[in-house]
Amino acid sequence: MSEREDDVQEHEARKHEARKHEARKHEARKHEAREPGVRIPDVQEHEAQDRLYEQLAAYEGRAAAAGGRGKDPVNEPMIRHWCEAMGDTSAAYRGPDPVAPPTMLQAWTMGGLSGHTDGPGRSAAYDEMFALLDGGGYTSVVATDCEQEYLRPLRPGDRITFDTVIESVSRRKTTKLGTGYFVTTRTDVRADGEPAGTHRFRILKYRPAQRRKPVGPALRPRPVINRDNAGFWAGVAEHRLLVQRCTDCATLRLPWLPGCNACGGAEWDTVEAGGEGTVFSHVVMHHPPFPAFGPTGEGGPYAVALIELAEGVRIVSNVIGVPYDKVRVGMPVQLEFLRTDPDLELPVFRASEGG
Numbered sequence: 001m002s003e004r005e006d007d008v009q010e011h012e013a014r015k016h017e018a019r020k021h022e023a024r025k026h027e028a029r030k031h032e033a034r035e036p037g038v039r040i041p042d043v044q045e046h047e048a049q050d051r052l053y054e055q056l057a058a059y060e061g062r063a064a065a066a067g068g069r070g071k072d073p074v075n076e077p078m079i080r081h082w083c084e085a086m087g088d089t090s091a092a093y094r095g096p097d098p099v100a101p102p103t104m105l106q107a108w109t110m111g112g113l114s115g116h117t118d119g120p121g122r123s124a125a126y127d128e129m130f131a132l133l134d135g136g137g138y139t140s141v142v143a144t145d146c147e148q149e150y151l152r153p154l155r156p157g158d159r160i161t162f163d164t165v166i167e168s169v170s171r172r173k174t175t176k177l178g179t180g181y182f183v184t185t186r187t188d189v190r191a192d193g194e195p196a197g198t199h200r201f202r203i204l205k206y207r208p209a210q211r212r213k214p215v216g217p218a219l220r221p222r223p224v225i226n227r228d229n230a231g232f233w234a235g236v237a238e239h240r241l242l243v244q245r246c247t248d249c250a251t252l253r254l255p256w257l258p259g260c261n262a263c264g265g266a267e268w269d270t271v272e273a274g275g276e277g278t279v280f281s282h283v284v285m286h287h288p289p290f291p292a293f294g295p296t297g298e299g300g301p302y303a304v305a306l307i308e309l310a311e312g313v314r315i316v317s318n319v320i321g322v323p324y325d326k327v328r329v330g331m332p333v334q335l336e337f338l339r340t341d342p343d344l345e346l347p348v349f350r351a352s353e354g355g
Contacts, residue, residue: 052136056129056169056181063165064126064185068116070108070160074100074191079156082107089262099153105189105197106146108160126166129183133205138180140206147200158191167200180206218291220340229256231270239337241273241347243313254313273309275335277349279319280308282327292340293318303327307349321350 072078079100083093092099100108115121133139154160170182187199225233232255235242244253248265259266282305285293293302303324308314319327320338333349340346 059129062125063123065164068162074154074158102150109162137207138205144202149198162189178206178209220292242270244268277307277309279331280306318348
């Protein structure tokens with residue numbers, strides 16, 4: 001290829017980039033005309049965001065906390081409380097030689113409401129990175145997921161130490177919540193100096209998206225239906241509240257799970273709940289208002305209850321038929337199926353003020 005042909009191709013490439021840049025600016029102007037105050041970021045802003053990512057990426061591999069120590073050794077009272085809260089009746093977690101549930105790994109490293117007062121605490125690098133994010137307008141935060149790896153069982157008396165590192169920072173991402181950066185930390189946990197497990201924790205630091213007012217009536221959130229609970233929602237569609245039953249030990253379980261938390265069995269069938277129950281506990285939601293949950297469409301307050309069914313299992317649902325401030329622990333309730341919109345029907349429980 002001749003030098004002249006090279007020059008022509010380079011000239012055409014520059015014209016192509018210039019046309020793309022003008023098209024982006026034109027689209028941004030059209031977008032601003034449609035929705036005042038909302039615009040598409042220009043090239044300069046994208047470049048600024050790339051510079052922020054470069055600053056954030058420099059913190060990868062740096063310590064977030066070093067030389068941390070668990071506030072308490074692994075102990076039976078905490079194991080018992082955990083199992084009671086989770087409904088875990090495994091014999092491995094009680095008796096003369098118990099172990100801690102593996103999923104308690106993070107619990108032994110947490111500082112509680114007062115934080116870690118006897119160690120170095122959070123590193124300056126971690127605070128600097130979050131100051132950069134806050135300064136860039138990414139002031140909101142939400143935890144997205146965690147991953148755990150278990151290397152050895154934890155037993156009462158084990159002393160816990162740990163180190164946490166900033167493992168990764170993503171490039172800028174746009175989600176339904178807003179635009180921001182995913183930050184992953186990795187905590188290496190030791191028991192009496194031996195590696196015991198690894199806990200990865202991921203958050204999104206983001207700038208909230210501008211919310212548009214919904215058109216039409218407010219809808220309740222859709223349930224997440226997957227292969228583990230699809231049978232439950234198929235039963236709801238038929239106005240049947242199905243409870244799983246382990247075919248090995250006959251233990252009932254609700255919500256649905258892929259395996260039995262009593263014996264570990266993977267096989268199961270179902271029984272249909274009769275529909276009678278009592279309010280085991282409840283809360284009243286005052287804020288934020290959510291019109292789809294309010295009986296008058298005004299957004300609350302409304303009662304959310306943990307219902308204990310006559311079969312012995314429990315389910316979280318709404319209590320209807322009485323004002324939110326009349327719901328009481330021990331109140332008898334009866335199952336109903338409520339169609340909240342053309343595409344959603346849910347199990348709820350009706351109480352009566354005389355009940």
